[in-house]
Amino acid sequence: MAPKRVDRAARREDILDAAVRVFARRGFAATRIEDVAAEAAIAKGSVYLYFDSRDALLRAAFERVAARSERLAAAAARPGAPAVERLAGMIRGAVAMLAAEPDLARIMVDLWSTGRARPGTPAEPAAAPLDLAEVYRGYRSLIAGLLAEAGREGDLRPGLGGPEATVVVAAIEGALVQWLVDPEVPFADLAEPIVATCLDGLRPRPAG
Amino acid sequence: MAPKRVDRAARREDILDAAVRVFARRGFAATRIEDVAAEAAIAKGSVYLYFDSRDALLRAAFERVAARSERLAAAAARPGAPAVERLAGMIRGAVAMLAAEPDLARIMVDLWSTGRARPGTPAEPAAAPLDLAEVYRGYRSLIAGLLAEAGREGDLRPGLGGPEATVVVAAIEGALVQWLVDPEVPFADLAEPIVATCLDGLRPRPAG
Amino acid sequence: MAPKRVDRAARREDILDAAVRVFARRGFAATRIEDVAAEAAIAKGSVYLYFDSRDALLRAAFERVAARSERLAAAAARPGAPAVERLAGMIRGAVAMLAAEPDLARIMVDLWSTGRARPGTPAEPAAAPLDLAEVYRGYRSLIAGLLAEAGREGDLRPGLGGPEATVVVAAIEGALVQWLVDPEVPFADLAEPIVATCLDGLRPRPAG
Amino acid sequence: MAPKRVDRAARREDILDAAVRVFARRGFAATRIEDVAAEAAIAKGSVYLYFDSRDALLRAAFERVAARSERLAAAAARPGAPAVERLAGMIRGAVAMLAAEPDLARIMVDLWSTGRARPGTPAEPAAAPLDLAEVYRGYRSLIAGLLAEAGREGDLRPGLGGPEATVVVAAIEGALVQWLVDPEVPFADLAEPIVATCLDGLRPRPAG
DNA sequence: TATGAATGAGCATTCATTCAT
DNA sequence: TATGAATGAATGCTCATTCAT
Structure with a gap:
């Protein structure tokens, strides 16, 4: 049994x-x-x-996407290192993970549209509404936490928070989208540009 | 008669x-x-x-999305101003435009998934394959041009190009996605954080 | 007015x-x-x-076909000549007329199937049921009359009637069908073989 | 399992x-x-x-009609007997077969019109164009062969060929049409009149 | 448990017919 | 009278789901 x-x-x-x-x-x-x-x-x-149904299959696939984000968060929790490094590590980890599992990535894009409304269910809230928003909220608060911590540690500006966390997440997801739409875009290689751009910006580096 | x-x-x-x-x-x-x-x-x-068909309707909707990107590009062409400012203006313009037309934005997300494979048409090349990739290539090369120009003008680092352009586009699209998935995300207000993050990064600002 | x-x-x-x-x-x-x-x-x-309707158009087309058969009958009525000759003349006339108006001929074939049942009218007898049967009955009785007359005149066997009339009509209509199905079939040239076959048969001609 | x-x-x-x-x-x-x-x-x-489709069903029905003509041809091949007898046998066989399967006969009439042009398929060559012409060509050449053979055997006139074969086929098909259009027509009983008319004609029989 | 035949609701598309202009 | 835009019933086909074996 x-x-x-x-x-x-x-x-x-x-x-x-x-x-x-x-x-x-x-x-x-x-x-x-x-x-x-x-x-x-x-x-x-x-x-x-x-x-149970086609929808259940979709939900199960969603669970996988959500579960992956959990793993990612867990990876970021690795203490000891300074928060900036953990942040950079998280960006690199996210890119690597998404690049390594393009199928899940592609599904996530489908979820962005499907999550909204499902065919055949115009009225019912569809039990659990496939809460992708929650996944991104998790990402953002995780990153916002790192930003604040790094601010306190003096490695990043103080006062960073939600908006900047959104931008960091955006840089990753947006790069992902461009790759999925156009395989020529070298997604896996974009981890460093993302890290560099977000942390240092694009302005000329001061002498130091 | x-x-x-x-x-x-x-x-x-x-x-x-x-x-x-x-x-x-x-x-x-x-x-x-x-x-x-x-x-x-x-x-x-x-x-x-x-x-002619449901598909034709879909295509026409795509045309609108594509047309909007044209308008955006045209807006960015406003010469006279330094390239950095035009870049910042373009980011603000893109965010404002997307925020103002959330319906088209939502459709674009659908296109990300639909662009890949269309139901019912496994064989036919589908005339024009709804080339969203081309739209993004346009965005990127436009921005890459501005980055290079700003580099020459000394306002941004020299040597910036494709990867950074991808990151800038990503910041916008990624923020859009988060907003669409979660209306709580204040997309319209993210223009400044995107500009600030991309241009100046998140590190503490040097004294100057 | x-x-x-x-x-x-x-x-x-x-x-x-x-x-x-x-x-x-x-x-x-x-x-x-x-x-x-x-x-x-x-x-x-x-x-x-x-x-009034699509059906009315169809009926009007049928009327034309029917009217043609009237003309044919009238032509055959030309008295004076011996019945056999009028019969032969009628066969030739029918073939010529059908060959000259292939459009009506083609429509007649459609009527053979359509006359049976019309789409959308599974129950109603469709007012006047488009009585193609009557047209053929007319042909047959006309020809049966000629056969009988020629029998009396000694040019054909006595006792000929309905069955033989049917065969004569059949030879014409059947040749028409083969032509419509296969344009290679030289319908217009078949008048003589039809006349010859029906009148003299295919057996060797007796010395006389 | x-x-x-x-x-x-x-x-x-x-x-x-x-x-x-x-x-x-x-x-x-x-x-x-x-x-x-x-x-x-x-x-x-x-x-x-x-x-696969409504059209496939139609085609399958056509196959049946075509297959029946094959059976007919095979039946006619029965050697040993003189060709005239085989010809008469074939006529009787065809009439009997058609009379026994009026549904297939009715379908054949539909095919006469449908074979021309199919609704909805103005462009595509429709795979196998439902070649009814071929079926009739088959019948005719079969009969033409018998006519020639009977000519050589002295039972029919020499020199008979395509035109006469067309007339014989016509007599059968044309009688069928009249029956389908008008059930009063005793199609099954027409085999003998057809045989008699085609072989002996309608003229008075010479003394012999 | 596994199968795949059967079901029927659902949807894109067509086309006869109506009607405002 | 002539037009052609608008309508909506009709129908081919698909596919999620059920169920007998």
């Missing part, structure tokens, strides 16, 4: 893996349950043994 | 306006032709008097 | 001409009112000033 | 049977997929599990 449960979970995970690949390739809207089943090499009906 | 007179172009524009509103509200994928018709207060079939 | 009526009738005729051409070209099922209007170089709505 | 077992080919055949019945009853143009589904006592969508 225990092994059964493990099998079940593993199977579910396999299907979700497949779904993520297909979602990334064709987008949510264009992905049919049958595509997912085919990618997972199972029968269409079997998908429903592990997920 | 007295044919009913209708300003076809104006009517078409009305319908497109309606479509843009609905697309922004429900997303492309969830928008049915009937929704557009209802929003435009006409009958479903009438939409087809002005647009 | 009189001239008005003439104009009206002429206009109606123009439209019917156009309809016949389009029906012949695309078939009833595939012909839209707009096609007819375009062929007649008038506006779509104007068709309805002269015909 | 115990998949629902269904004889796909048989099911497909069932649906095609239903389609043929409905096509015969209402005509192609007036037949909606839903009619076919209802006749087959399945749901509308299920039709698409076995046929």
